[in-house]
Amino acid sequence: MTHLEIYQVLAKTNCGRCQLPSCLAFAAAVTAGQKKLADCPLLNKQVHEQLLVGLSEQPESELHQFTEHLQQLKHQIVRLDLATLAPHLGGVFQNGRLVLSSFGKDFQIDQQGQVHSECHLIPWIKVLLLAYIASAQHQEITGRWLNFRDLPGGMERRNLFASRCERLLKQLADQHPGLLHDLADLFLGVPASGFNADLALILHPLPHFPVLICWQAPEDGMDSELTVLFDACCGVNLPAQLILALGIGMARMFEKIALLHK
Numbered sequence: 001m002t003h004l005e006i007y008q009v010l011a012k013t014n015c016g017r018c019q020l021p022s023c024l025a026f027a028a029a030v031t032a033g034q035k036k037l038a039d040c041p042l043l044n045k046q047v048h049e050q051l052l053v054g055l056s057e058q059p060e061s062e063l064h065q066f067t068e069h070l071q072q073l074k075h076q077i078v079r080l081d082l083a084t085l086a087p088h089l090g091g092v093f094q095n096g097r098l099v100l101s102s103f104g105k106d107f108q109i110d111q112q113g114q115v116h117s118e119c120h121l122i123p124w125i126k127v128l129l130l131a132y133i134a135s136a137q138h139q140e141i142t143g144r145w146l147n148f149r150d151l152p153g154g155m156e157r158r159n160l161f162a163s164r165c166e167r168l169l170k171q172l173a174d175q176h177p178g179l180l181h182d183l184a185d186l187f188l189g190v191p192a193s194g195f196n197a198d199l200a201l202i203l204h205p206l207p208h209f210p211v212l213i214c215w216q217a218p219e220d221g222m223d224s225e226l227t228v229l230f231d232a233c234c235g236v237n238l239p240a241q242l243i244l245a246l247g248i249g250m251a252r253m254f255e256k257i258a259l260l261h262k
Protein backbone atom coordinates (compact mmCIF):
# COMPACT_ATOMS: atom_id res chain seq x y z
CA MET A 1 0.00 0.00 0.00
CA THR A 2 1.11 3.54 -0.61
CA HIS A 3 1.60 6.05 2.17
CA LEU A 4 -1.32 8.10 0.83
CA GLU A 5 -3.64 5.08 1.08
CA ILE A 6 -2.58 4.68 4.72
CA TYR A 7 -2.89 8.40 5.34
CA GLN A 8 -6.52 8.32 4.10
CA VAL A 9 -7.64 6.20 7.06
CA LEU A 10 -5.71 8.04 9.80
CA ALA A 11 -7.45 10.50 12.11
CA LYS A 12 -5.48 13.40 10.54
CA THR A 13 -5.27 15.25 13.86
CA ASN A 14 -1.45 15.61 13.77
CA CYS A 15 -1.64 15.07 17.53
CA GLY A 16 1.92 13.72 17.77
CA ARG A 17 1.08 10.75 20.03
CA CYS A 18 2.96 8.47 17.58
CA GLN A 19 6.10 10.57 18.28
CA LEU A 20 5.97 12.03 14.77
CA PRO A 21 4.93 15.57 13.86
CA SER A 22 2.08 14.68 11.49
CA CYS A 23 -0.15 11.89 10.24
CA LEU A 24 1.48 12.15 6.81
CA ALA A 25 4.90 11.59 8.35
CA PHE A 26 3.47 8.61 10.25
CA ALA A 27 2.03 7.08 7.04
CA ALA A 28 5.41 7.48 5.30
CA ALA A 29 7.17 5.90 8.30
CA VAL A 30 4.82 2.87 8.17
CA THR A 31 5.47 2.28 4.46
CA ALA A 32 9.22 2.61 5.15
CA GLY A 33 8.94 0.01 7.96
CA GLN A 34 10.04 2.49 10.64
CA LYS A 35 6.68 2.56 12.48
CA LYS A 36 3.89 0.06 13.10
CA LEU A 37 0.20 0.83 12.62
CA ALA A 38 -0.30 0.06 16.30
CA ASP A 39 1.86 3.10 17.14
CA CYS A 40 -1.14 5.34 16.31
CA PRO A 41 -3.51 5.03 19.29
CA LEU A 42 -6.34 6.70 17.36
CA LEU A 43 -6.50 4.13 14.55
CA ASN A 44 -9.78 2.25 14.53
CA LYS A 45 -9.25 -1.49 15.16
CA GLN A 46 -11.16 -2.69 12.05
CA VAL A 47 -9.31 -0.28 9.77
CA HIS A 48 -6.07 -1.37 11.41
CA GLU A 49 -6.73 -5.02 10.47
CA GLN A 50 -7.65 -4.15 6.85
CA LEU A 51 -4.46 -2.15 6.49
CA LEU A 52 -2.36 -4.96 7.90
CA VAL A 53 -3.77 -7.33 5.27
CA GLY A 54 -2.94 -4.84 2.52
CA LEU A 55 0.56 -4.21 3.82
CA SER A 56 1.46 -7.86 4.20
CA GLU A 57 -0.05 -9.35 1.04
CA GLN A 58 0.33 -6.88 -1.77
CA PRO A 59 4.06 -6.37 -2.27
CA GLU A 60 4.93 -10.06 -2.04
CA SER A 61 2.29 -11.20 -4.54
CA GLU A 62 3.23 -8.46 -7.00
CA LEU A 63 6.94 -9.24 -6.73
CA HIS A 64 6.24 -12.92 -7.39
CA GLN A 65 4.24 -12.07 -10.53
CA PHE A 66 6.96 -9.77 -11.82
CA THR A 67 9.72 -12.34 -11.25
CA GLU A 68 7.77 -15.05 -13.07
CA HIS A 69 6.99 -12.75 -15.97
CA LEU A 70 10.62 -11.61 -16.23
CA GLN A 71 11.88 -15.17 -16.63
CA GLN A 72 9.37 -15.93 -19.40
CA LEU A 73 10.28 -12.76 -21.26
CA LYS A 74 14.02 -13.44 -21.06
CA HIS A 75 13.47 -16.81 -22.79
CA GLN A 76 11.69 -14.98 -25.64
CA ILE A 77 14.39 -12.28 -25.98
CA VAL A 78 17.15 -14.88 -26.45
CA ARG A 79 15.48 -15.95 -29.73
CA LEU A 80 15.07 -12.42 -31.17
CA ASP A 81 17.39 -10.47 -33.47
CA LEU A 82 17.77 -7.25 -31.47
CA ALA A 83 19.84 -5.48 -34.15
CA THR A 84 17.06 -5.91 -36.75
CA LEU A 85 14.32 -5.00 -34.28
CA ALA A 86 15.99 -1.82 -32.97
CA PRO A 87 14.65 0.68 -35.58
CA HIS A 88 11.12 -0.77 -35.37
CA LEU A 89 11.16 -0.25 -31.59
CA GLY A 90 12.41 3.34 -31.71
CA GLY A 91 15.78 2.28 -30.28
CA VAL A 92 19.36 1.85 -31.47
CA PHE A 93 21.71 -1.13 -31.44
CA GLN A 94 25.12 -0.35 -29.94
CA ASN A 95 27.96 -2.59 -28.74
CA GLY A 96 25.83 -5.73 -28.95
CA ARG A 97 22.97 -4.23 -26.93
CA LEU A 98 19.61 -2.70 -27.77
CA VAL A 99 19.31 0.79 -26.24
CA LEU A 100 15.78 1.98 -25.41
CA SER A 101 14.67 5.12 -23.62
CA SER A 102 12.19 4.89 -20.74
CA PHE A 103 11.00 8.12 -19.08
CA GLY A 104 13.94 9.91 -20.71
CA LYS A 105 16.60 7.52 -19.32
CA ASP A 106 18.58 5.03 -21.42
CA PHE A 107 18.35 1.30 -20.72
CA GLN A 108 20.46 -1.32 -22.52
CA ILE A 109 19.17 -4.83 -23.13
CA ASP A 110 21.58 -7.63 -24.04
CA GLN A 111 20.82 -10.78 -26.04
CA GLN A 112 20.22 -12.76 -22.82
CA GLY A 113 17.44 -10.36 -21.79
CA GLN A 114 19.50 -8.71 -19.04
CA VAL A 115 18.70 -5.02 -18.56
CA HIS A 116 21.53 -2.58 -17.79
CA SER A 117 21.38 1.07 -16.81
CA GLU A 118 23.05 3.72 -14.72
CA CYS A 119 19.59 4.29 -13.16
CA HIS A 120 18.06 2.27 -10.38
CA LEU A 121 16.39 -0.76 -12.04
CA ILE A 122 12.79 -1.03 -10.88
CA PRO A 123 11.29 -4.52 -11.55
CA TRP A 124 8.19 -3.27 -13.38
CA ILE A 125 10.32 -1.14 -15.74
CA LYS A 126 12.40 -4.20 -16.61
CA VAL A 127 9.22 -6.16 -17.39
CA LEU A 128 7.89 -3.31 -19.54
CA LEU A 129 11.09 -3.06 -21.57
CA LEU A 130 11.29 -6.81 -22.22
CA ALA A 131 7.54 -7.15 -22.97
CA TYR A 132 7.77 -4.21 -25.38
CA ILE A 133 10.65 -5.90 -27.23
CA ALA A 134 8.94 -9.31 -27.27
CA SER A 135 5.59 -7.93 -28.46
CA ALA A 136 4.44 -9.64 -31.66
CA GLN A 137 3.44 -6.31 -33.27
CA HIS A 138 5.13 -2.92 -33.14
CA GLN A 139 3.05 0.07 -34.10
CA GLU A 140 4.37 3.61 -34.50
CA ILE A 141 2.80 6.58 -32.72
CA THR A 142 -0.62 7.47 -34.20
CA GLY A 143 -1.40 10.85 -32.57
CA ARG A 144 -4.83 9.50 -31.51
CA TRP A 145 -5.43 9.60 -27.73
CA LEU A 146 -7.58 7.00 -25.96
CA ASN A 147 -8.77 6.44 -22.41
CA PHE A 148 -7.49 3.29 -20.72
CA ARG A 149 -10.97 1.69 -20.97
CA ASP A 150 -10.88 2.08 -24.78
CA LEU A 151 -7.63 0.15 -25.19
CA PRO A 152 -7.96 -3.58 -26.03
CA GLY A 153 -8.65 -5.36 -22.72
CA GLY A 154 -8.99 -2.05 -20.88
CA MET A 155 -12.72 -2.17 -20.16
CA GLU A 156 -12.54 -5.00 -17.60
CA ARG A 157 -9.59 -3.39 -15.81
CA ARG A 158 -10.82 0.22 -15.94
CA ASN A 159 -11.89 0.44 -12.29
CA LEU A 160 -8.52 -0.80 -11.05
CA PHE A 161 -6.75 1.67 -13.32
CA ALA A 162 -8.95 4.53 -12.11
CA SER A 163 -8.45 3.75 -8.42
CA ARG A 164 -4.76 2.84 -8.37
CA CYS A 165 -3.37 5.10 -11.05
CA GLU A 166 -5.59 8.09 -11.85
CA ARG A 167 -6.94 8.66 -8.34
CA LEU A 168 -3.47 8.51 -6.78
CA LEU A 169 -2.05 10.87 -9.41
CA LYS A 170 -4.95 13.27 -8.84
CA GLN A 171 -4.27 13.31 -5.08
CA LEU A 172 -0.60 13.95 -5.74
CA ALA A 173 -1.28 16.77 -8.20
CA ASP A 174 -3.78 18.35 -5.79
CA GLN A 175 -1.50 18.12 -2.76
CA HIS A 176 1.79 19.03 -4.41
CA PRO A 177 1.31 21.98 -6.74
CA GLY A 178 4.28 22.13 -9.05
CA LEU A 179 4.86 18.37 -8.97
CA LEU A 180 3.83 17.85 -12.61
CA HIS A 181 6.30 20.54 -13.69
CA ASP A 182 9.05 18.77 -11.74
CA LEU A 183 8.11 15.46 -13.37
CA ALA A 184 8.38 17.11 -16.79
CA ASP A 185 11.94 18.19 -15.93
CA LEU A 186 12.94 14.86 -14.42
CA PHE A 187 11.54 12.58 -17.10
CA LEU A 188 11.87 14.74 -20.22
CA GLY A 189 8.11 15.27 -20.35
CA VAL A 190 6.71 17.51 -23.05
CA PRO A 191 3.92 20.01 -22.26
CA ALA A 192 1.02 19.52 -24.66
CA SER A 193 -1.42 22.14 -25.89
CA GLY A 194 -4.94 21.93 -27.28
CA PHE A 195 -6.41 20.03 -24.33
CA ASN A 196 -9.05 21.27 -21.92
CA ALA A 197 -6.68 21.14 -18.93
CA ASP A 198 -4.60 23.46 -16.74
CA LEU A 199 -1.67 21.17 -17.30
CA ALA A 200 -1.14 18.54 -20.00
CA LEU A 201 2.08 16.58 -19.98
CA ILE A 202 3.27 13.87 -22.38
CA LEU A 203 5.66 11.23 -20.99
CA HIS A 204 7.32 8.31 -22.80
CA PRO A 205 7.61 5.20 -20.60
CA LEU A 206 8.80 3.50 -23.84
CA PRO A 207 9.80 4.96 -27.24
CA HIS A 208 6.54 4.17 -29.10
CA PHE A 209 4.34 4.56 -26.04
CA PRO A 210 3.29 8.16 -25.28
CA VAL A 211 1.18 8.77 -22.17
CA LEU A 212 -0.69 12.04 -21.67
CA ILE A 213 -1.56 13.27 -18.16
CA CYS A 214 -4.22 16.02 -18.10
CA TRP A 215 -4.93 17.85 -14.83
CA GLN A 216 -7.68 20.39 -14.28
CA ALA A 217 -7.39 22.45 -11.08
CA PRO A 218 -10.41 22.75 -8.73
CA GLU A 219 -12.62 25.69 -9.65
CA ASP A 220 -15.84 27.32 -8.38
CA GLY A 221 -16.55 24.55 -5.89
CA MET A 222 -15.85 21.82 -8.49
CA ASP A 223 -13.32 19.12 -7.63
CA SER A 224 -10.12 18.81 -9.65
CA GLU A 225 -9.89 16.22 -12.45
CA LEU A 226 -7.02 14.11 -13.68
CA THR A 227 -7.14 11.83 -16.72
CA VAL A 228 -4.44 9.60 -18.16
CA LEU A 229 -4.65 9.02 -21.91
CA PHE A 230 -2.69 6.69 -24.17
CA ASP A 231 -1.76 6.93 -27.82
CA ALA A 232 -3.68 4.26 -29.76
CA CYS A 233 -0.35 2.49 -30.52
CA CYS A 234 0.04 1.65 -26.79
CA GLY A 235 -2.77 -0.94 -26.95
CA VAL A 236 -0.89 -2.73 -29.75
CA ASN A 237 2.61 -2.46 -28.29
CA LEU A 238 1.73 -3.84 -24.81
CA PRO A 239 -1.12 -5.97 -23.40
CA ALA A 240 -3.66 -4.27 -21.11
CA GLN A 241 -2.46 -6.00 -17.93
CA LEU A 242 1.02 -4.55 -18.43
CA ILE A 243 -0.38 -1.10 -19.23
CA LEU A 244 -2.26 -1.35 -15.94
CA ALA A 245 0.98 -2.35 -14.14
CA LEU A 246 2.72 0.59 -15.83
CA GLY A 247 0.01 3.01 -14.65
CA ILE A 248 0.20 1.76 -11.06
CA GLY A 249 4.01 1.68 -11.05
CA MET A 250 4.21 5.17 -12.51
CA ALA A 251 1.79 6.57 -9.91
CA ARG A 252 3.79 4.99 -7.08
CA MET A 253 7.08 6.25 -8.48
CA PHE A 254 5.65 9.79 -8.66
CA GLU A 255 4.35 9.44 -5.11
CA LYS A 256 7.90 8.77 -3.87
CA ILE A 257 9.10 11.81 -5.78
CA ALA A 258 6.26 13.85 -4.25
CA LEU A 259 7.62 13.00 -0.79
CA LEU A 260 10.98 14.46 -1.79
CA HIS A 261 9.19 17.39 -3.40
CA LYS A 262 7.47 18.18 -0.10
Ligand code: SF4
Pocket residue numbers: 010011012013014015016017018019020021022023026039040041042043
Ligand atom coordinates in the same frame (compact mmCIF):
# COMPACT_ATOMS: atom_id res chain seq x y z
S1 SF4 B 1 -0.86 9.46 16.65
FE1 SF4 B 1 -2.15 8.97 14.88
S2 SF4 B 1 -3.51 10.73 14.73
FE2 SF4 B 1 -1.81 11.38 16.03
S3 SF4 B 1 -0.28 12.29 14.60
FE3 SF4 B 1 0.26 10.16 14.83
S4 SF4 B 1 -0.79 9.18 13.14
FE4 SF4 B 1 -1.78 11.14 13.38
